[in-house]
Amino acid sequence: MNNSPNVVDLKVLKQACKNCGLSDLCLPLGVSAEELEALERIIDRKRPLQRNEHLYVAGDRMTSLYAVRSGSVKTYTVTNDGQEQITGFHLPGELLGLDAINGGLHPCSAKALETTSICEMPFEALEEVSQRIPALQHQLFRIMSREIQADEHFMMLLGKKSSDARLAFFLLSLSTRLGARGFSHKEFYLTMSRNDIANYLGLAVETVSRLFTRFQNAGIVHVRRKLVTIERLEPLRQIAGVHRIQERCQPENQDLPPLQPPLI
Amino acid sequence: MNNSPNVVDLKVLKQACKNCGLSDLCLPLGVSAEELEALERIIDRKRPLQRNEHLYVAGDRMTSLYAVRSGSVKTYTVTNDGQEQITGFHLPGELLGLDAINGGLHPCSAKALETTSICEMPFEALEEVSQRIPALQHQLFRIMSREIQADEHFMMLLGKKSSDARLAFFLLSLSTRLGARGFSHKEFYLTMSRNDIANYLGLAVETVSRLFTRFQNAGIVHVRRKLVTIERLEPLRQIAGVHRIQERCQPENQDLPPLQPPLI
DNA sequence: CGTATGATTGACATATTTCAAGGTCTGTGG
DNA sequence: CCACAGACCTTGAAATATGTCAATCATACG
DSSP states (O other): OOOOSOOOOHHHHHTSGGGOTTTTTSTTTTOOHHHHHHHHHHOEEOOOBOTTOEEEOTTOBOOEEEEEEESOEEEEEEOTTSOEEEEEEEOTTOEEOGGGTTTSBOSSEEEESSSBEEEEEEHHHHHHHHHHOHHHHHHHHHHHHHHHHHHHHHHHHHHHOOHHHHHHHHHHHHHHHHHHTTSOSSEEEOOSOHHHHHHHHTOOHHHHHHHHHHHHHTTSEEEETTEEEEOOHHHHHHHHTOOOTTSOOOOOOOOOOSSSSSOO | OOOOSOOOOHHHHHTSGGGOTTTTTSTTTTOOHHHHHHHHHHOEEOOOBOTTOEEEOTTOBOOEEEEEEESOEEEEEEOTTSOEEEEEEEOTTOEEOGGGTTTSBOSSEEEESSSBEEEEEEHHHHHHHHHHOHHHHHHHHHHHHHHHHHHHHHHHHHHHOOHHHHHHHHHHHHHHHHHHTTSOSSEEEOOSOHHHHHHHHTOOHHHHHHHHHHHHHTTSEEEETTEEEEOOHHHHHHHHTOOOTTSOOOOOOOOOOSSSSSOO
């Protein structure tokens, strides 16, 4: 079935891009069938990570990029005053390690939030292959560009948006990304703790907790521990002040009471 | 002197990468002399922009990346509730437009803060050339990676740091970047307004203004309108809680009064 | 089951924003 | 060259969103 010359491990090859449901989210987008083979040859599938296991830690030499196949990963740095700062949560189909190309060392650590399987792509090989396959090079540029764009968007969130807008955005982002991966848009498990969410969004845990209760009392979401159900999408969008990227900006955030003010 | 076949405009060619003092900050880093020629052939130098002139506006089709040659540029989006959000200030040697590769449209607008000259690099040509020149491809990956890394760092600033840390970081960042470009580390003009700074740092103008006075009263910087003089670097670093990237993290932020508390 | 960890809730503290006023440049046109 | 207008910046006082501290509660896990 697979005529690759270097059959090291059947399990590895079975999981290659061709048969991966994520291929349209991940690298192979826009890469032809033959080109895919060249790509597959360099991609390795690591043993799955257990919850809390590290994929790499800050300071590690960067040798590969990684794609999440299933599960989820958080990346974080430790600031010099010793506190953790989460830089991102990564879902299936998303790439990890792009921030390390520049310096050759990982500036962040990456830790599995649940049992997670990962594809490893040795970076030098990836560069070499993308040297031969324009579509792959282009795709890599696109992926990095998308990351930059997302970061800019997130900077706006942190710089200008209130706590409720941040949480709403966070939930919508998860919903959209999980939806794109074939999971439910409406109902999902949070694989990260409230602490992680707060940390990521630049808020205190208590604030996040209060917001969940407020959202729930307002009938917008239902939250039971880690399980989130989005009940009404539109209000959530309003709260997030969604900024549907790539759309002409018309003031859409007209009225709507500010989420039942303090909601005493 | 230049044997390029398509001599359209002498002025353009005179300004090519080879003679550009910024080449070690900009694309050509790590590109050999011959390779440089191929690169130069596609780089165009636009007429300088006047203050407040746009290089592109959000929604424009992306055709080129741009490098700042001299002057400075701000990039910003307008959120759907109509307020501007500045996503970055760009100094000589820095690239613009990386966030647009993904969608093909510029998600931000770019506006000159002063008279500014720009190199234009048609993106398709750039991709094609970097297909042939591994070092250029690598350099592009690195530049995008660096951008991602910087964004992550900035996210931490916005999410976790106090207003004084933000302004201190901002001043240090300008100082470092200007220094790398041959300008003074210690004394420079702010080409952006207080409003722009506040907007960028996620603060109110008034807060920025007060912080400048506080820093000045503490003898850390001297500020007279747009002219900033850094008097004492270390305290500024302490306030910023510098996170010297790529260094082993040891708590270095020990004591030092929190900038003469409220400084009544 | 009991313990530990994470989540929630309340009361209080505070950094930063908002509102309001006044001050200071800078460029323009007389 | 001067006067003026408008933008920009600074400062103070009051308001507020969010953080901090502390206690309780729920859940998961050994």
